[in-house]
Amino acid sequence: MSLAPVGLPSVLPADVLAELKETAKMLCAPGKGFLAADESAGPWLRAGHAEAAKIPDVIENRAAYRAMCFSTPGLSEHISGVILHWETLLQDDATGKPMVEIIKENGMIPGIKVDKGYNKKGMWGTPLGPLGHPEVATVGLDDLQQKCAQAYAKGARFAKWRNVLQLDPSKGMPTDLSIADTVHTLARYASICQSERLVPIVEPEIVPNGNHDINYCAEMTNKVLAAQFKALADHHIFLEGAVLKPNMVKNGLGGPKASAETIATLTCQTLLRTVPPSMPGIFFLSGETALNEDNEEEATINLSTMNRLFAGKLPWHLSFSYGKALQKTCIVTWLGKTENEAAAQKALKARANANSDAVFGKYTPGSCASVGTDGNVMQAAGPY
Amino acid sequence: MPARVAMPSRSRRVTLLAAFLTVAVSSLAFKIPFCQGLTGTRGPPPRASSLAREVGHYGRAHNGAHLSASQKAALEEIAEAIGTPGKGITATDEGPLTVGGRFEAVGVENTEENRRTYRQMLYTAKGANKYLSAAILDPETVFQKSDDGVPFPKVCSDLGIVPGVKPHLKIYSLPGTADGETVMQGLDSLAARCKEYREAGCRFAKWRSPLEVSEGEISRLCIEANMHDLARYALICQDEGLVPIVEPDISLKGDHDLETAVRVNVEVQSELYKAMIDHGVFMEGAVLKSNMVNPGKACKTAYTCEEIAQANVEVLQRCMPVSIRTANYLSGGQSLEDASARLNAINRHSGKKPWNLSFSWSAALQLPLLELCKGKGSLQLEEMEELYLKELAIASAAAKGEHSPAAGDGDHTPPP
Numbered sequence: 178m179s180l181a182p183v184g185l186p187s188v189l190p191a192d193v194l195a196e197l198k199e200t201a202k203m204l205c206a207p208g209k210g211f212l213a214a215d216e217s218a219g220p221w222l223r224a225g226h227a228e229a230a231k232i233p234d235v236i237e238n239r240a241a242y243r244a245m246c247f248s249t250p251g252l253s254e255h256i257s258g259v260i261l262h263w264e265t266l267l268q269d270d271a272t273g274k275p276m277v278e279i280i281k282e283n284g285m286i287p288g289i290k291v292d293k294g295y296n297k298k299g300m301w302g303t304p305l306g307p308l309g310h311p312e313v314a315t316v317g318l319d320d321l322q323q324k325c326a327q328a329y330a331k332g333a334r335f336a337k338w339r340n341v342l343q344l345d346p347s348k349g350m351p352t353d354l355s356i357a358d359t360v361h362t363l364a365r366y367a368s369i370c371q372s373e374r375l376v377p378i379v380e381p382e383i384v385p386n387g388n389h390d391i392n393y394c395a396e397m398t399n400k401v402l403a404a405q406f407k408a409l410a411d412h413h414i415f416l417e418g419a420v421l422k423p424n425m426v427k428n429g430l431g432g433p434k435a436s437a438e439t440i441a442t443l444t445c446q447t448l449l450r451t452v453p454p455s456m457p458g459i460f461f462l463s464g465e466t467a468l469n470e471d472n473e474e475e476a477t478i479n480l481s482t483m484n485r486l487f488a489g490k491l492p493w494h495l496s497f498s499y500g501k502a503l504q505k506t507c508i509v510t511w512l513g514k515t516e517n518e519a520a521a522q523k524a525l526k527a528r529a530n531a532n533s534d535a536v537f538g539k540y541t542p543g544s545c546a547s548v549g550t551d552g553n554v555m556q557a558a559g560p561y
Numbered sequence: 562m563p564a565r566v567a568m569p570s571r572s573r574r575v576t577l578l579a580a581f582l583t584v585a586v587s588s589l590a591f592k593i594p595f596c597q598g599l600t601g602t603r604g605p606p607p608r609a610s611s612l613a614r615e616v617g618h619y620g621r622a623h624n625g626a627h628l629s630a631s632q633k634a635a636l637e638e639i640a641e642a643i644g645t646p647g648k649g650i651t652a653t654d655e656g657p658l659t660v661g662g663r664f665e666a667v668g669v670e671n672t673e674e675n676r677r678t679y680r681q682m683l684y685t686a687k688g689a690n691k692y693l694s695a696a697i698l699d700p701e702t703v704f705q706k707s708d709d710g711v712p713f714p715k716v717c718s719d720l721g722i723v724p725g726v727k728p729h730l731k732i733y734s735l736p737g738t739a740d741g742e743t744v745m746q747g748l749d750s751l752a753a754r755c756k757e758y759r760e761a762g763c764r765f766a767k768w769r770s771p772l773e774v775s776e777g778e779i780s781r782l783c784i785e786a787n788m789h790d791l792a793r794y795a796l797i798c799q800d801e802g803l804v805p806i807v808e809p810d811i812s813l814k815g816d817h818d819l820e821t822a823v824r825v826n827v828e829v830q831s832e833l834y835k836a837m838i839d840h841g842v843f844m845e846g847a848v849l850k851s852n853m854v855n856p857g858k859a860c861k862t863a864y865t866c867e868e869i870a871q872a873n874v875e876v877l878q879r880c881m882p883v884s885i886r887t888a889n890y891l892s893g894g895q896s897l898e899d900a901s902a903r904l905n906a907i908n909r910h911s912g913k914k915p916w917n918l919s920f921s922w923s924a925a926l927q928l929p930l931l932e933l934c935k936g937k938g939s940l941q942l943e944e945m946e947e948l949y950l951k952e953l954a955i956a957s958a959a960a961k962g963e964h965s966p967a968a969g970d971g972d973h974t975p976p977p
Contacts (some may be wrong), residue, residue: 392626400622403838406880410831416879446884450624450844454913455878492883492915 189415193374197418200334200376203286204420205458205494208533209257211378213462213500214243215290215337217262223501224508225472226548232513236264237271242511244270244279246504249522253284255529260288260337260378260498266328277332288335288378289328291366293317295341303352306343307386307429312355315340318365325373335376337422337498338366342383342401344429346393351383356401360408367414377414378460378498380422381405385465387429395426395443402451416455422462422498423448425479430467441482445491458494463502471549476502477531477540484538497532504528509548625799625843632802636846639764639804642723643848644887647961648694650850650921651953652891653683654727654767656699663927667934677705679940683927684717686946692953695723695765697806697921700754703761714762725765725806726758729794732771735783741773741814742783748793755801765804767850767921768794774815774825774857784832792836799843806889806921808850809833813894815857819864819973823872826854831880844884850921853890853903856973866971870906878913887917892925897952900925901959902971908962919960926952 204211216223219234220242232238243265246252259280266289268276280287292315299311306312315338317324325336340359342351351359363379370377381401383394402423409416426444428435435443448459463476480497487495497503506528511521524546531545625633643650655663660679661671669675680702683689696717703726707716714724729747734740745768755766770787772779788809795805809829817825830851837844854872856864877888892900900922907918929952930945958964 396621396623396626399624399838403622403835407831407835410827410880449883450838451882453878453880454883454915455875490883490915492913 189371193371194415194418196374197371197376197415200286200374201418201420201457204257204335204376205496206257207494208536209255210497210499210529210532210536211258211260211288211460212246212252212256212285212503212529213260213337213498214246214265214504215260215262216500217294220500220504221508221513224505225501226505226509228512229508236268238513239264240268240270240276241515242508243268243276244274245511245518245522246507246525247276247279247285248283249525252526252529255526255533256285258286258288258335260290260335261333262290266331266333275332281332286335287333288337289333289375290338291317291321291324291328291336291370292338300354300358303355304345304348304350306345306348306350307388308341308343308384312343312350312352313341314358315362318362318369321366321369322373325370325375329373329375333375335378335420336366336370337378337380338363339380339382339422342381342397344383344387344389344393344397346389351397351401356404359401360405363405364408364412364414367409367419368412371415371418377419378422379405379409379419380462382422382462382464383424385424385427385430388431389429390432391426391428391435391439391443394424394428395447398424398426398444398447399450402447406451406453416453417457419456420458420460421452421456422460424464425461427464430465437478437482438486440479441486444479445483445487445495448493449491452493454492456493458496460496460498463497463499469550471547473502473505473528473547474542474545474549477528477535477545478542480532481535481538481540484536486538488538494536496536499532502528503532506546506548621841622838623841624838625841625846627841628799628843632799633843633846635802636799636804636843639723640846640848640886643695643765643804643806643889644917644919645694646917646919647957648692649919649956649960650695650697650889651683651689651693651722651926652697652767652921652923653680653702653927654697654699655923657701660699663931667931668936668938669931669934669940673701673705675940676701678942680705680713681707681716682942682946683949684713684720684722686949686953688950689953690720690722692957693722694919695725697725697727697767698763699727700758703758703763712762718762718764723765724763725767725803726763727769728754728758728766729768735786738780738783739773739775741775741812742780743771744783744786744790745770748790748797751794751797752801755798755803759802763803765806765848766794766798767806767808769808769810772809772811772829774811774817774821777817777821777825779811779825779829784829788829788833788836789840791833792840792842795837795842795847796840799846804846804848805842806848806850807833807837808891809852810891810893811852813852813855813858816859816861817857818860818862819854819856819868819872822854822856823876826851826876827879830876834880834882834885844882845886847885849881849885849888850891851888852893853895853900853907855895855903858894859976860973861975862973863975864973866902866906866966869903869971869973870910871912873903873907874910874912874914877916877918881916883915885916887919889919889921892920892922895925897922897925897929897955898966898970901955901964902966904956905959905962905964905966906971908960917960920956922956926956
């Protein structure tokens with residue numbers, strides 16, 4: 178005998194809630210995570226690799242690259258969902274086949290990035306942060322209701338929206354204003370998505386830029402996530418039909434480097450304090466890393482350490498939603514050439530496989546081939 | 562034997578003396594130069610807060626960063642002991658007047674000695690410590706002794722029952738709000754009293770914030786005021802080495818349905834956990850004692866025990882941090898049969914429940930015991946002890962999901 182989910186507004190009928198719950202369950206399949214393929218410009222521009230950055234950022238190249246990735250044989254063993262940019266949602270590959278169909282036929286669920294980024298002019302009166310601009314507010318709520326309906330009609334079943342917070346202890350960043358704006362915006366977005374049967378990925382990203390230590394990041398992540406879940410409760414979000422995409426708790430890029438064990442422990446402790454068990458899954462973003470760090474390996478090792486140290490203690494699926502950290506070696510193998518496609522796909526599958534192992538806490542560092550730090554260049558952070 | 566004179570209880574006298582001395586010494590230290598020399602500094606020693614401003618971390622969701630590693634470890638150890646699976650809490654913290662009310666209802670005289678021997682039985686009943694992880698004491702009881710002259714906190718801890726105290730005072734009505742919207746008093750002198758109770762052997766405290774649903778709502782003001790007070794109480798307790806049990810107690814009074822109860826409970830508990838995090842409470846060293854989620858007593862819809870259990874699991878899943886390792890439900894007017902059936906059904910529910918879910922009962926355990934005294938004129942300690950053990954066995958089984966309630970136990974039946 179089961180009570181219908183209670184405490185929710187009656188505007189969300191039982192069948193909508195059931196569909197959200199089912200989609201979330203499929204997204205949180207054991208061992209699986211997301212391919213974050215929603216970059217606005219060519220993903221190779223953000224791979225942090227000098228050669229790759231030379232590939233022309235034109236629509237044909239973006240289509241070719243993504244069609245190659247999405248049709249990777251066996252990718253669905255490790256990837257449950259692919260997050261798309263709006264361009265890709267409406268796009269066909271070179272043969273005229275819709276990208277969304279490629280994804281679905283390959284056993285994965287298409288998702289859609291629905292935010293419209295942020296203006297670096299920022300919120301007036303907030304301090305300048307390590308990104309070089311004030312605190313910012315992500316926009317895109319105004320026509321979100323229609324966009325979500327359109328995306329669903331096109332085949333998307335989940336959505337993603339990214340807000341950005343900066344850390345600077347000397348300036349009290351993130352300010353309460355920026356936290357309040359972030360959590361409210363994300364809760365509004367989540368509410369609208371759920372009304373259109375899209376599972377919302379809630380992403381309050383605290384960027385790692387800055388010289389702070391890992392403890393400051395832990396405290397701020399604690400504060401932000403507590404505020405975020407309070408906002409989700411206030412906005413009547415159906416947690417069973419939503420997922421979180423947080424930053425890992427890490428040192429600032431210019432701060433004292435913390436070990437994988439410390440990162441894993443502080444991250445999981447923070448999540449255990451703030452994320453209610455009814456949320457089915459947490460999918461980490463990979464984020465920026467220092468120039469002397471292998472972005473892909475770090476992301477996989479950190480995730481694996483978490484799942485190993487906290488095996489059996491975490492009431493949610495703890496997984497990945499990686500962009501850079503899944504694609505760098507693939508991009509550098511492809512370098513825009515058709516003859517490299519098979520090898521590039523293999524590289525993508527291998528890294529996806531590695532992250533799958535990490536979800537089970539079983540990744541062996543170095544066992545997945547990676548281009549490493551080769552060719553790393555400084556990235557300009559921004560709404561990507 | 563000298564006649565007992567009516568005077569402030571020993572606990573109150575000690576508190577007043579301690580408060581007086583604290584004020585006297587600190588004002589001396591400020592005003593008399595040679596006293597500054599005695600402490601080696603100008604004025605009182607720097608408090609943790611000024612160190613914190615240098616470090617730059619405190620005041621921001623720091624999860625007890627001002628506590629040392631050993632202080633945190635000690636708090637966690639106590640919280641873990643309280644949350645021992647299969648065991649629960651005997652709540653014996655009613656003040657003399659409240660106990661008096663219960664005694665007088667069954668014809669027992671309300672004397673300090675009666676209160677002493679009654680509580681002694683509740684702790685030392687043979688085999689009770691198999692089922693009890695902790696006991697909550699009234700300040701009067703903290704300073705009473707067993708027949709063998711052993712202070713009750715030590716009696717409890719010697720039996721493996723962690724002793725705790727109820728350090729709050731009385732509620733007062735929040736002006737301008739609906740009937741029944743109150744705030745609990747006692748924060749002002751809390752640190753000093755916690756120190757005293759800790760020295761007397763207590764290792765945790767409990768603070769109750771009663772709330773009432775009125776027309777399907779509890780006002781924002783009432784929720785915020787009470788939950789923020791609970792968070793501050795928790796912060797102060799931890800600083801004094803006591804694990805805080807936070808008790809948001811939404812009364813059964815009213816006719817609201819189960820759906821409303823779920824919504825209101827999520828609202829109240831969400832506010833509580835956020836307040837605790839924002840205050841810098843060390844979440845792993847805190848314990849929850851909430852009401853069970855139930856329809857109002859006068860609710861006209863019937864619900865089964867399983868439906869009630871599902872509502873309870875849902876509320877916890879929606880907002881309770883995993884870091885708070887145990888929730889020990891209060892009984893709040895539920896009979897032992899109903900409370901046990903519901904606790905049992907909660908523990909048998911198939912959903913995610915990454916916490917220990919157990920009991921912290923007073924009325925449910927004690928009212929049937931007091932019934933045994935009716936018409937006898939005095940405490941029937943032997944009979945009470947026998948029944949108490951049976952009750953504790955039921956409570957413990959319910960905490961493990963191994964209880965077999967009678968048909969209908971735990972259901973909500975609408976009043977005629």
